[in-house]
Amino acid sequence: MTRKIIIDTDPGQDDAVAILLALASPELDVLGITAVAGNVPLPLTQKNARIVCELAGRTDVKVFAGCDAPLERPLVTAEYVHGKTGLDGPELPDPTMPLQDAHAVDFIIDTLRDEPSGSVTLCPLGPLTNIATAFSRAPDIVDRVQQIVLMGGAYFEVGNVTPAAEFNIYVDPQAADIVFKSGVDIVVMPLDVTHKALVTKARNDAFRALETKVGIAVAQMTDFFERFDREKYGSDGAPLHDPCVTAFLIAPDLFTGRRVNVAVETRSDLTLGMTVADWWGVTDRAPNALFIGDVDSDGLFALLTARLGRL
Ligand code: RIB
Ligand code: CA
Numbered sequence: 001m002t003r004k005i006i007i008d009t010d011p012g013q014d015d016a017v018a019i020l021l022a023l024a025s026p027e028l029d030v031l032g033i034t035a036v037a038g039n040v041p042l043p044l045t046q047k048n049a050r051i052v053c054e055l056a057g058r059t060d061v062k063v064f065a066g067c068d069a070p071l072e073r074p075l076v077t078a079e080y081v082h083g084k085t086g087l088d089g090p091e092l093p094d095p096t097m098p099l100q101d102a103h104a105v106d107f108i109i110d111t112l113r114d115e116p117s118g119s120v121t122l123c124p125l126g127p128l129t130n131i132a133t134a135f136s137r138a139p140d141i142v143d144r145v146q147q148i149v150l151m152g153g154a155y156f157e158v159g160n161v162t163p164a165a166e167f168n169i170y171v172d173p174q175a176a177d178i179v180f181k182s183g184v185d186i187v188v189m190p191l192d193v194t195h196k197a198l199v200t201k202a203r204n205d206a207f208r209a210l211e212t213k214v215g216i217a218v219a220q221m222t223d224f225f226e227r228f229d230r231e232k233y234g235s236d237g238a239p240l241h242d243p244c245v246t247a248f249l250i251a252p253d254l255f256t257g258r259r260v261n262v263a264v265e266t267r268s269d270l271t272l273g274m275t276v277a278d279w280w281g282v283t284d285r286a287p288n289a290l291f292i293g294d295v296d297s298d299g300l301f302a303l304l305t306a307r308l309g310r311l
């Protein structure tokens with residue numbers, strides 16, 4: 001039984017790898033890819049999503065452009081990490097596959113209404129603007145969502161864009177607040193786990209050793225992507241954030257976490273976008289998310305490399 005998913009994304013090299021993993025995995029049926037402004041502005045994220053689909057040989061995948069700015073705040077981007085194109089590293093051709101005419105938010109709403117209730121999982125890999133806009137515009141779809149598996153947030157690992165906040169949540173905290181309060185069954189892949197998914201040299205070499213267009217491109221993407229994080233964290237490779245989302249859908253046993261309440265700071269200048277995880281249950285706030293804290297990283301990269309080798 002394949003699992004129907006919508007990938008909401010701001011490619012970004014790690015988004016690209018997450019999309020490739022999904023497209024290489026028969027367990028997943030990608031109903032569509034919805035682009036959102038985040039790592040780079042929307043014109044680039046929607047273009048990069050199509051570049052990645054063409055790299056995978058999947059020009060059949062529907063790609064939609066969504067929101068070009070957060071709900072209430074000015075857009076913050078991350079070219080310093082991802083490069084000016086958002087997909088720096090490999091030399092990939094401009095896409096020829098079309099961008100869908102419909103707005104991404106309308107696609108999300110229509111798909112959740114048209115597919116059987118509880119049969120579609122949303123996989124946000126960037127700021128939650130598209131998801132929150134869809135929920136606000138069409139509240140009837142909230143109960144029809146099977147699950148949300150998202151990359152975002154941080155607790156014990158602290159923030160990456162401010163001392164308190166992770167980038168996806170920080171860019172649009174109001175959207176994140178709507179999603180975390182929606183009542184949908186949520187699985188969170190925070191920095192707490194993604195910082196354990198490090199692209200070491202051996203793992204990058206394994207991508208390159210596939211000796212395929214995809215394998216070499218992924219090795220070049222992660223080479224580019226990691227130069228910033230390796231210097232910042234002094235770690236043995238850069239964290240590969242977004243593929244944790246699609247890997248969880250394929251092999252959930254690679255991950256462990258705890259169901260806790262996660263609340264989002266939407267007002268404080270000091271801690272805006274912080275995901276406050278009630279890890280010890282010291283409040284009366286009901287648990288609303290499975291907050292993932294650990295991963296079998298060797299198992300993750302073995303799965304990822306094997307699947308990329310199929311493209
Ligand atoms: O903080 C990491 C997240 O921000 C990842 O999704 C990365 O692609 C960027 O969107
Ligand atoms: Ca992303």
